[in-house]
Amino acid sequence: MTHHTTSTDTTTPVAASATAPVAETRPVQRTHHGITVTDDFDWLRDKDADDVLAHLHAENAYTESLTADQQPLREAIFAEIKSHTVETDLSVPSRRDGWWYFARTEEGQQYAIHCRVPASDTGDAEADWTPPVIERGVALDGEEVIFDANREAEGTAFFALGGLAVSRDGTLLAYAVDTTGDERFTLRVRRLDTGEELGDVVENVSYGLAFDPTGERIFYMVPDDTWRPYQLWTLNLGGESELLHQEDDPGFWTGFDLSAERDQLVIGSGNSEVAETWILDLTDPTARPERLVSREHQMLHSIDPVRLDGAPHYLVTHDRDLATQNPAPNNMVSVVAAEQITDPSAWRTVLPHSPTVKIDGVHPNRTHLMIAARADTTPRTLILPLSELPAERSAGHPCPTEPRFGEELYSAELASAPFDSPFIRLAYSSWVTPDQVLDYALATGETLLRRATEVPGYDPNQYLVERWWAPAESTDRRVAIPLTVIRHRDVEWNGSNPCVVYGYGSYEASMDPGFAASRLSLLDRGVVYVVAHVRGGGELGRAWYDQGKKLHKKNTFTDFVDATRFVASSGWVDPDRIGCMGGSAGGLLMGAVLNLAPELYRVCVAQVPFVDALTSILDPDLPLSALEWEEWGNPIADEQVYRYMAEYTPYENVRAVNYPAIAAMTSLHDTRVLYVEPAKWVQQLRRTITSDQATPLRDGGSPVVLRTEMDGGHGGASGRYRSWEERAWEYAFLLTGLGLDVEH
Template sequence: MKQKQSQLPYQWPAIEAPLAIRRPRERVLHEDRVVDDYYWLNDYFKNGPNRDEVIEYLKAENAYVDGMMAGTKDFQDQLFHELKARIKEQDESVPYLKNGYYYYIKTEEGKQYFKYCRKKGTLEAPEEVLLDVDQMAEGHPYFSVVGFDVSPDTHLMVFGVDTLSRREYTLYIKNIRTGEFYPESISGTTGDVAWANDNETFFYTAKNPETLLTEKILKHRLGKDSKTDEVVYEEQDKSNYIGVERAKSGRFIYINSSATTSSETYFILADQPESAFKCFQKRMKDVLYEVTALEDRFLILTNKDALNFKLMECPLDRTNIAHWKEVIGHREDVLLEGVDEFKDFLVVTERRNGLAQFQIRHLGSGENYYLDFGEAAYTATTGANMEYHTDVLRYNYTSLTTPSSVYDYRMSTREKVLKKQQEVLGGYDPTAYISERIYATADDGVKIPISLVYQKAVPRDSNAPLLLYGYGSYGASMDPSFSSTRLSLLERGFIFAIAHIRGGQEMGRQWYEDGKLMKKKNTFLDFIACARHLIAQGYTSREHLYAQGGSAGGLLIGVVMNEAPELWNGLIAQVPFVDVVNTMLDENIPLTTNEYDEWGNPNEPEAYWYMKSYAPYENIEAKDYPHLLVTTGLHDSQVQYFEPAKWVAKLRAIKTGPQVLLLKTEMDYGHGGASGRFDYLKDVALNYAFLLTLEGIFN
């Protein structure tokens, strides 16, 4: 374990912080008058009169970060090279089989991106490089490629490219046999397509250029002008996300429309791309369902009269709910999360006591059993199972101490083969670490799980620094997983903890229901309860406790900072969703209407007052806050840059105390940060330098 070089805190330079100009704007709603001094900071996004001034302000904040952190520059460089040195630069993913080809990506030494490749029939066959993303990305500060959708006859490929980090992709079509590209391209998409079986037609999802909502499904014929593409589906409900996909068996094409609480599916035979899409079952209030096709029937995963979901089936030609029959019933202690279909087997992913488990079912005999993972705490997910006619299940496995691993499991013989485990260069000994799961008690008596990892050599006392991570929204489960970058904190004496708070879905669907809408405050109170429990149990103390969260997790950081500022020495809020009321009132901001089922619609009085009572931007007070590092991206499509910018500007004007406040804006990136596999490490190094210097650790 690395030792502290000094117990003295970092000496922050005496540099004057930027102060944003106040331009009051009044909001009056539900007889509530609010003055927003910093609303103008959205002018870059809105193309308003102060657009250039916004950029100058963000640059001034970046210069302030550089100045305040100047004394850590060498340390950040050291951390960056340390983080990079653990990554195997020349590497290959585990190939997956689809339509007679093995597909994989490979990375090369010194290269930021990758090459997408395949081999025919056997891994000993000659390699075809389908896309050289390293070459394609040259000259672009940001470059993202998604899709890689190969036609059923394996001769053509469609992929999406985003060079702005707005998650708006332009589709390109490549003839794999000749290496030539088709002349047409299609902009404003999600980047994925669904091929019809004629190998000449594909379906794609179009986005609204302003709100970025997925609004339409269109059909494209090769060689045709995309302006003539036919709209085959248009979503009328602005709270729904839509998408199109091809069934694994290749028999059907689905259009899926879903909000947080209801969904609807349409389908056609992939052999008949000119036919009209048929509704599987009309959307029902508060009912979600997902469709999977087997040889002779459809399976339906649904929460209809089943909070934790159940599995139903119906004939291929009679799909409405009147014909659904139960296959796996509802269980109060088990959440059904998904199904993976194979010709002779079905793999059902379940969650019990916060952990994933796989139920293997033989479709012929009806026999079923569970796959044994052999550890008490872990993360397991089904992997790239692209082939329908196989009995091999590909799955991914990791834990806080186990590097990411890929397994092939032959369901007919129950044999498991480790195909690959993440290699940590420089050496890593999992036996040097302890992983635990403990439980905090929330204010209402509910037990909240906490996962922890730390080196055995770390003394468990009030002097140990601890970083508590949380998210708690959208039913997303923050399962324990390995991180090679995290080792740079653990090796320097940090304890890392994940708070499995309500709003996620770790403990079942009710866990999510109890952390959204008018119960959203449970998320924040749970996190505070976890922090207090860790202090009470002697894992750390207020002087050494830190917290981190991003996006909706950044909202979490903003709220707990307002509610319990005395608990934390430092906080990191990444791309934080902190201006909740104003964003949810503006339907022109990307994703707003999709979010009503998660946060509520503030045009309704009850939702407005509840939302306002916790929104970080609305509740800043003149009091001492912890040290705070805020990061954002100018081109963020999920949480616009102006939310953290406004938050920091208002904090600067109101907060008291000497604690430092930093805002770092990536001028070339968006929500996910840098696209290169090494560039993002610079952001990690900044975050870690911020935490470590607060602890007096400078090496």
Template sequence: MTEPTPPVAKRVDTRREFHGDVFVDPYEWLRDKSNPEVIAYLEAENEYADQSTAQLEPLRQRIFDEIKARTKETDLSVPVRRGDWWYYARSFEGKQYGVQCRCAVIDPDDWNPPVLDEDTEIPGEQVLIDENVEAEGHDFFSLGAASISPDGNVLAYSVDVVGDERYTLRFRNLRTGEQYPDEIVGVGAGATWATDNRTVYYVTVDAAWRPDTVWRHRLASGLAAEKVYHEADEKYWVAVGRTRSDAYIQIASGSAITSEVRYADAADPHAEFVVVLPRRDGIEYSVEHAIVGGQNRFLILHNDGAVNFTLVEAPVDDPSAQRTLIPHRDDVRLDGVDAFAGHLVVSYRGEALPRIQLWPIDGDGYGRAEEISFDSELMSAGLAGNPNWDSPKLRVGAGSFITPVRIYDLDLVTGERTLLREQPVLGDYRREDYVERRDWAQAADGTKIPISIVHRADIEFPAPALIYGYGAYEMCEDPRFSIARLSLLDRGMVFAVAHVRGGGEMGRLWYERGKLLEKTNTFTDFVSVAQHLVDTGLTRPEHLVALGGSAGGLLMGAVANIAPDLFAGILAQVPFVDPLTTILDPSLPLTVTEWDEWGNPLSDSDVYHYMKSYSPYENVAAKDYPAILAMTSLHDTRVYYVEPAKWVAALRHTKTDGNPVLLKTQMTAGHGGISGRYERWKEVAYQYAWLLAAADRDHYGSGQVDDLLVDR
């Protein structure tokens, strides 16, 4: 059989000069997607990727079939009460998208969710929005807002049918089923109702896709929307929401390191917004509203002199008159606080895992905190659907790598915990057939790096292994169950998560020591974890593959340059592999608002040269690399398709080995990839088949799919 020939991108030199450094970029011409030659090149790359992986089609089909067979396709979520209705989501076999529904509350005093049967007609069921109907005629569909007015009579919903994350906001009368003529184009995903049931707040973005302006729209008034707040500082984004108490609308302005919150009366459609605490560079805070002893109070979580944050309370009319509720701790990162009529829920992070505490509101103060704990070492826990201010029950979700998501109701009077649902996994899945555990690697500077490891209980080591990482924006890669991942585990593959610096698993300092001029810690941590997996006998380099997306794709590109001999294959999803070019262009989405994360190479020579030292694209070298698959989307507005396209072209031109380098571009999708659950399962199957094959280097490209070590 003739080997497919990869496309060769032409080289057109583009000169870049900053801080005395000259870089000649031969592939920058690929940025212009209006150029038919660019589209033709991307399509040629897709064809080459399809030809190069054609022998994996039987394996892809088997993995897709396994995901489908394990998934309860016709299903129904646990109902959540809000006002006089129980809200829930349905899915139907054969349909790509969900259906949002509700049914009436029969007994106002009964807070136990009704037990609904997905196969039986539900009396009085009302379909709020059928995403399948909305998606008809579109190659891509994403539902943004699906927000019900406080009186339950109007649905505000937004849709994106391109993938560029610019939504069209529409309104539906839920009493008559009719659409309002109001339609607002080019908005952000969300919508927030004022409590007058006619006023809606939403956000628009600027030319660089930065959410920068909050608007107030009066439904069915025929009036133009009113601009409520515009954030002029290009480093800041804005968001709008309503407090759980329904008392206030909040507008949050924030950069990566600084916050400012405004509030206004949610019942007043003409309310003026007041700043809670003026912004100060480097100080972050969030605000929740509570009523304690009949008094309105703000609960403020901030990092002023408290790197891992502290929780204070203050009167609403004087937010500076603060009293500490939870002091700063070096070993605990406070993440958030949610207020209810009779209690608070404090979310925090300890030992690299998310946890929650329940605080009763007792008269004029607070009662003793109660830990909401679970029995697994790697169990993640958090709130799950609690829209009501005065519910007698608290809805909690928990899960782990081997425990499907469990939804509980906690009775706030008796403390009784009721399991409402465990995510169904069809077939013969048993959690005791799998092992999840925590391990630690040592970085070059002596720092201990946590690793989460999952595998079947009956496998032998060394085994094929997949290591995943992200490491940016203080994002945490917490334990979560995945039906699709079982197709890897059941083929004898180990799944490991490297909780590298730049994430937030170990507190704020963990994040700060993996950003700006310490960013390379993220990359060397990942290499240290990979080396640890090899040194401890869990796997071998010829059977070790790596996966990361977006900022995790930058991680993939960096480790490919740093330690290419440690991996058999690397899969980079929507990878940020040309960061310096992007961060040098203030007109792009990932630039001005990102300077607090990466630094400003325009004004700072040290930042420029530091970023150039780790930029994957600019450091491709004449050496051997592992097999590489880069996946991207043409309409991605966060990480442009051009970054992986340039990277792949440079790798092919420069590297010295014969391992395949593939580029797969979704031509009708955005940053989150293609839409529709079956299409996403197919994409996951595509990726997993490639990873499995790459982890068995002897058979990659041989066509002997049934002989794959990991498919026996």
């Protein structure tokens, strides 16, 4: 590890005339439950207005001016990320039908190049499903480029794929492209033998594409005006599109998946609390969706078709035993003959409910059942032969096996389980182990390493990972908050080390172990990196999520504050040099904790932050707002929810005290968290807080800046190099705020 000190070099001074943009106040009022709130900056939501665009450009200019001295550090971090990345690289081929599909990346290119080579069928299953060994920059015999995203992205400032599907016979490619960042895609179809674009074009589609077995139909989703996927359509090639299914409840999201045998389409509608499932027989072009499990059961569930002894069955992952009405918040798995799906008394328990292991879903192939589970905070894959599934309700429960690994904190998730393959593919990673692609032999239990991501200049032995548990002092000391603490081996227990605390804590999303080469730029500078697995996430099962949503949402924020205080008192870090970072709902977390305990932090990066949550959720016409009621509650209908949210929504609770330096990152075309939220928040912060905002961060000030990506979406700019530039910008801001050398 290289040790660094604060630099006093001022070779890149900030212009003395740099002043923060001040948005005009144009008061508007909203009234709910007899409570009137005045909003001075809501006019900033009109992104097509010249004055709004001018304001955002002025904010960008101010941000760049005030942080210009960080440019050498940004360049250094970008170079470090680049140095730890093999730019010309490739993925492990995955077999589908008669082809091996894989992707290459090339030095200097922003996007992946999707390729394939023919597969063989020799009758030796192990040989036929062993991927070909490919080399960087070396084409295989028969290799075809099926989609070069770099070529497709030429002339666009933003480029993202919403789906890529090949017909079963390998002749047609369906793809969906977004060139603005608003996550509304255009579907097109191309012949792979000639490159000819067919005349079938559909605008405004959502994520996900699938061919039927004949290759004559393509299934896709369409979003409504609030960006909620609600219609399932089929495009009949050379003909018209046909609506197959529509979800009218504005609080339900809809999507689909192919069954393991790819002869059925499983259609799911629901939210975080209830679901409904339909099935579509793809072997019959006249078939219509058939409902399997109704929302009337008020049960979260998912369904996977499977054949047992040649007879059609369904595997059901569900959070309530319908026969007994007993809750199963961490889910259980049942199996039932297809014709008995509507009779809960016929469901046979495969895996009972466990208070310590959360089952997230299952996936069958011809011989085995793979179970996505979460134990001890981390994702695992469990494996069970189909032959062991119970034939009677009274039968005992089978015991699945689990591949074992040498680390305590790791992710081992199912990447694919092709129906006829003797292998399943696992994606393995940890906080210090770069991504690995593993094939697990179902017959023998042998784990085969197909690829270990190469990280030049990286020695995993130089980094340590620990699990700490912080008491939830603000709410209940009996609650222990899991923390992941990552540091360089050379960091000493002397109370002088800088620290960054990261968190999310919503939607039952877990911050799982995963390697990030960019994180090395913090660790190598002596930063102690902490992930606070606060309530509202899913790390400790459904109860951990339920304790951080709706009228328990404040637990998310107090957990993060308690975690920070615990880390500050650990003896490992300097309490005066702690930064925090989070994005989207994690940006809401940032805004809320800064209002609760601004004195704990020296610097904050809030990425696409959901900081005006109450205003957004009060408007059901905004993107996804109605769907959010299952996460936060419905403040329109429920006064208690309104008052509770009003107490924590960041924009409305900024205080006249000193705050840390803050960088709010957003994108003009983000459809999930509108740019107007951080734009308004920054204005409210600047006019309310008492910190020294005029002095640059490097000189000890606490500026509040807004940086808007004018060509990006919720994930920021597209392309890997632009993504590295964004991360370098964020880390440079954090490191400068933590008093580290800005040039190295």
